[in-house]
Amino acid sequence: MATSASHRALGAALAVTVVAATATACAGAGGGIGPGDSSSINVLMVNNPQMLDIQKLTAEQFTQRTGIRVNYTVLPENDVRDKISQEFSSQAGQYDVATISNYEVPFYAKNEWLAPLDSHIAADPGFDQEDVLPSMRQSLTADDGHVYAEPFYGESSFLMYRKDVFQAKGLIMPENPTWQQVAELASKVDGAQSGMRGICLRGQPGWGQLFAPLTTVVNTFGGTWFSKDWQAQVNSPEFKRATQFYVDLVRAHGEAGAPQAGFAECLNNMTQGKAAMWYDATSAAGLLEAPDSPVAGKLGFAQAPVDRTKSSGWLYTWAWGMQKASTKQDLAWKFISWASSKDYENLVGSKLGWSRIPDGKRSSTYRNPDYLKVTNAFAPQTERALTSADPRNPGVQPRPTVGIQFVDIPEFTELATRISQDVSAAIAGSSTVDEALDSGQERAARVAAKHKGGQ
Numbered sequence: 001m002a003t004s005a006s007h008r009a010l011g012a013a014l015a016v017t018v019v020a021a022t023a024t025a026c027a028g029a030g031g032g033i034g035p036g037d038s039s040s041i042n043v044l045m046v047n048n049p050q051m052l053d054i055q056k057l058t059a060e061q062f063t064q065r066t067g068i069r070v071n072y073t074v075l076p077e078n079d080v081r082d083k084i085s086q087e088f089s090s091q092a093g094q095y096d097v098a099t100i101s102n103y104e105v106p107f108y109a110k111n112e113w114l115a116p117l118d119s120h121i122a123a124d125p126g127f128d129q130e131d132v133l134p135s136m137r138q139s140l141t142a143d144d145g146h147v148y149a150e151p152f153y154g155e156s157s158f159l160m161y162r163k164d165v166f167q168a169k170g171l172i173m174p175e176n177p178t179w180q181q182v183a184e185l186a187s188k189v190d191g192a193q194s195g196m197r198g199i200c201l202r203g204q205p206g207w208g209q210l211f212a213p214l215t216t217v218v219n220t221f222g223g224t225w226f227s228k229d230w231q232a233q234v235n236s237p238e239f240k241r242a243t244q245f246y247v248d249l250v251r252a253h254g255e256a257g258a259p260q261a262g263f264a265e266c267l268n269n270m271t272q273g274k275a276a277m278w279y280d281a282t283s284a285a286g287l288l289e290a291p292d293s294p295v296a297g298k299l300g301f302a303q304a305p306v307d308r309t310k311s312s313g314w315l316y317t318w319a320w321g322m323q324k325a326s327t328k329q330d331l332a333w334k335f336i337s338w339a340s341s342k343d344y345e346n347l348v349g350s351k352l353g354w355s356r357i358p359d360g361k362r363s364s365t366y367r368n369p370d371y372l373k374v375t376n377a378f379a380p381q382t383e384r385a386l387t388s389a390d391p392r393n394p395g396v397q398p399r400p401t402v403g404i405q406f407v408d409i410p411e412f413t414e415l416a417t418r419i420s421q422d423v424s425a426a427i428a429g430s431s432t433v434d435e436a437l438d439s440g441q442e443r444a445a446r447v448a449a450k451h452k453g454g455q
Helices: 004-014 049-066 077-090 105-110 118-122 134-139 163-169 179-189 211-220 237-253 263-271 284-288 329-339 342-352 363-367 369-375 379-388 412-428 433-454
Strands: 040-046 069-075 097-101 149-155 157-162 277-281 299-303 316-322
Touching (some): 077 097, 097 105, 097 329, 157 179, 157 284, 157 379, 163 179, 179 237, 237 412, 237 433, 263 284, 299 379, 316 329, 342 363, 363 379
Parallel strands (some): 040 097
Antiparallel strands (some): 157 277
16 A cells, blocks of 8 residues: 555565564464464564565574564465454454554554553663654554554655756756646656656556555645545545646656556666656665666655645555554563664664665664665655655645545545546546546545544
């Protein structure tokens, strides 16, 4: 989603089958959990690259120091989300910790599936909760004021562009561009090199594909999915204007095959010189600037384009949540505290390389000279995007829930995915934006009816 589509692409690229790396009784993808003795915990997590790294390091760097064995069950994103929902909703206590995102935290907390972490944080000053970026802390704090998860890594969104192409054309990218400026620049760099289009924007259906970037455009154009009192706003003038702008920009200057293009396809287009600009996850920058990337050193980075708001970057984090029914909450916190710590980032940097640390969550990361030496091309813009994100006030009007590129209700995944199929059809030219959003309004109104009156 959100965001998370980028992590699915990375995970698929690095691992199809996962083998756990802790000392004993660890599970690979689809495997079972280890024995439930008093010195072990069971962790259910997504198979993204950063999680595969922690598996490799756990036995030697955590278990030997604490005596706590970690039994990992590792699954692809769609599978792990389903399993976490099943396990935590049943409160069987089989898993002590799971990877959840800031999308799940509010309604998991409301359903009392998560253990609040406040007492553990207070008793562990070395964890340094104040060092966690404010936007991350806010996104993992429920309406009751309690913290329910700690981030493992995070991302926002920004605009990536071919600095060399802009220079050759005599063009200047503003540090804080508007969407209108981006559209004009896209027209000028379209065709600047053979096979190069002006911009790449996700057109692939999915709540975490097309609607991750598009919802940020809706926000800054003055739209919202729902008003504060749960009135559906999908076919409002602002929502329609934003969506029409997005569709028109992709159709005029976007990538070939846009209706099927998601994070991975835009990454390939940018890497292969088929796009001059790309608006997407900040996590993409490290891939584009990797030593073996054909475009390394050729890129510039600007903040997420805006219209009516001061900023519009999204906010997403994979975080560690503790099941409320866990009987080993002290052990579980020791794992969470280690996995989300500054010390763990330094461990990954020294053992595996600074480009692989689970970044995007702590202020200290962006003051670390070893990290900045590798990421100086994009780290300042990433930090700014993360600190500018406001998950409670991402638009121009009050919202009924927290969230920037999503609405924090369980029904959003199906709702946005269904509407995205129609918007993608508009990009393909087989439908219109009006048709897509008028139909979507009906679906959104049914969802809103369930939530009116606090239901």
